[in-house]
Amino acid sequence: MRALIPAIVLGLMLTPAFPGAAMAQTTTDAAKADGKAFGKDLGAAAQTAATTQPNADRVPGFNGTPSQSGYFDDPKAMERAAASQASSSTGYQTMRNSMDRRATFNKVDLDATIARSKTISEDPLSYTSGMGVSGAQGRCVPLPPASGAAARYKATCNTGYTVDSSTQSCSVTLQANVTTVTDYLYYCSRLDPDCTAFQLPTCRWTGSHPGKCLQGVDTPGGFKCFEPGDPVDEYTCSAPVSGSNPISVTAHQVVNTSKDESQCAGLAADTNCTNTQETCSDSDPTTRIIDGVAVTQPCWAWRRDYQCNRYSPAQDCDTLASTPGCTLQQEYCITGETPCRTFERVYDCPVPDQPQDKNQFICDGDVYCIDGSCETIDRQPNDEFKDAVVALNAMDQARREFDPATLTLFKGTRETCSSKVFGILNCCKGKGFPLIPGIQLLVALGCSREEMLLHQKDVQGLCAYVGTYCASSFLGVCFTKRKVYCCFESKLSRILQEQGRQELNKPWGAPKTEQCLGFTIDEFARLDLSKMDFSEVYAEFTDAARLPDELQAATQIQQKIEDYYARARQ
Template identity: 80%
Template sequence: APQCTVTQSYPINLCDPYFGIYWGCNSGDLRVDLVSCTAPVDGATPYTVTGENVVTTTRDESQCAGIAADSSCQQDTETCTDSDPVTRIVDGIAVTQPCWAWSRSYSCAQFTEAQDCQTLVDTPGCKLVREDCLAGEPCRTWERVYDCPVPDQPANSNQFICDGDVYCIDGSCETIQREANDEFKDAVVALNAMNQARREFDPDNLTLFKGTRESCSSKVFGILNCCKGKGFPLIPGIQLLVALGCSREEMLLHQKDAQGLCAYVGTYCSSSFLGVCLTKRKVYCCFESKLSRILQEQGRQQLNKPWGKPKTEQCSGFTIDEFARLDLSRMDFSEVYAEFTDAARLPDELQATQEIQQKIEDYYARARQ
């Protein structure tokens, strides 16, 4: 039977003579087995019956059940608090256990509402664009994205004149009033865009204006923030921030973004505890020029091609077909107008007037000779 095991075995031979006489025999291997069974066997009468006490031990964890079932709590350590002696008498039976009692420690989160967006809320002109969930189910950490105006830049006091606006005869000069041509700057931008497209064309993938994915980290509700970005001055003491935990790549990203070369893609949670985000990571796509960034940002809106999820966006460029569908006349390039006008800046007005007057006087002086 399956509940029986052989404890001893005795071989016998019926062909051995008894009292010197052979009584007849059957050859073969014969034995008598002594079998021990843990339960009765149907049709068999036990030769003898013995009993024993069996002890089954289980841990009593009822005192910790409430905390262990709480999803906001996480077990930290478990320590044995009673291990001597290891063998004890329970109901007259000796029981051996390496440990008889334990102590567990848990870390439990207490959620209270907090936010660090008040500065943006109080800033005139800042508008809430969207809310993104960073961690938790249901969501416990949200990031609010605001659209805020860049601080005003000091006005340029330089003045320019164009050839033909001042006419002088016999020392009498008259200024010709002209209406400003507001299409010139758009034409300059379009020409620069085409020139930029030629430089950034990727012949292997047949794409234009491809960016590079870069990211930086910041503590949620923390002091150390390795992501500042556009509208903020470049951080002094980069070596100090690197020593505090910011990487050199993050510092370079900050410089690029402050120069207007990077487009913000989004934020995702890089580390969390009990559903609360501890560290978030901001993702940017950075480009070779400010013009390339503007083309990507506003071009994606025309093509209805938003940035992908922050964890997966790879800053791919436009295909040739996508670039051909862009309408540059609908884009706002005011951010780069000043750079183009600086490159084509004309001489100082007073100096230009004096040079024109001198040329006229030289002309009449030669005519009298």
């Protein structure tokens, strides 16, 4: 109505003056008196309606079984009946005409106006000054810029390290050489204490044989020993043993082999590299002539493979850090390991690509003129209406979302989405990024339909960001992360949960285990709604709030203005 009346009056101001000043003056006074009496009657009626207990009997045409109940079985009949009455219904035509001429406002403009009104209410004298009844020009002050608090979102990025894995190889060769070795054979009775002389690094025990027979007889079957001598140990030495005479001295050639691992020394010493396998790379021929001696080996060279992992610093936060309006809220480790190699940074950012508000002003007063006679309208806006509307909607939302099984209110639904750390594919863009036409492409690349639906809910303001945890990691570096949200039935429920948890000092739990539980009855009773900021939903509630008699009052006002001009023309 407040938007309609100035438009009607402005139209009257632009109408050419009527002849007959005395008659116009008399008629003007009568119109003023009639208008004031009409307004007084409407005010009394509104006050009575606001203080009277609702009663079904007061509704015109209501009875125990309304005739309209037949529409329950045949909803299409309601459409047919409405269509047949629309062309002849005065109320419908008035409503359509009113809606067609009614001014519309962008939601962003409403949010900006609400934000600026808060600043004005804190220091009203800085924006207003007096204006006389005479209609003298007063002072206009530019409105403060919008705060944009209702159009922000949580954006995340990562810092830390990436792991570059690679396979590196090196060669190991078999080295063979032939040497001539001289063996000195010694015998020593096992009970002879002089045998200790052969316990040298150059000597080795190579066998034993029975000692000389002490008693025996010759028999037809051969010599039979009755009393053998002490066993004799045999020692083979690579050098003469001082004080002993060798039984025999023989020379022979020995083949020595060893692996040359010098090419693999660097990889073997690197703690970031692990030997994964070794394969023969040279096995033909197996027999080769070394220093004139035939040497046979199954393999003469090997390829040794190492898996090497290199840490390199990485981050993708430059864009958020340089975006105007984005502020760093927190940074935490998402791998839970020490030392931490992957950190999550959370920024609070304005929603991009918002239309810029034009300069607006607030002036000292509103002057309305009819036929040259002007009056200053003293407006006293009701600054409690928005709070009352939010409180009523909060109570209604609590009634609808109350869970009798758990005795809780505003329970959310846990939903998650995944993205690659420092990767290109991101299924968790958030409401800071509008939905793109290629949703099917994202699904084909790996994003699930549930993740796309989560994005839609987040864009609509239904989801609260809880946090991020690492879903897959390697060597302490996170490869895939999952972002966790709690989504609610309405934007109001989300705001109550977010700001209510701050009041109750009840933060969200760990992202990996948070279940989005609702408030208990006792917790909800302890909430102070007056301390919460509901500017994000003010515009939605006030846009939906319409007084039942607004259309009727507008019609009556329009009719009285037409009657005034009808009398003036007589």
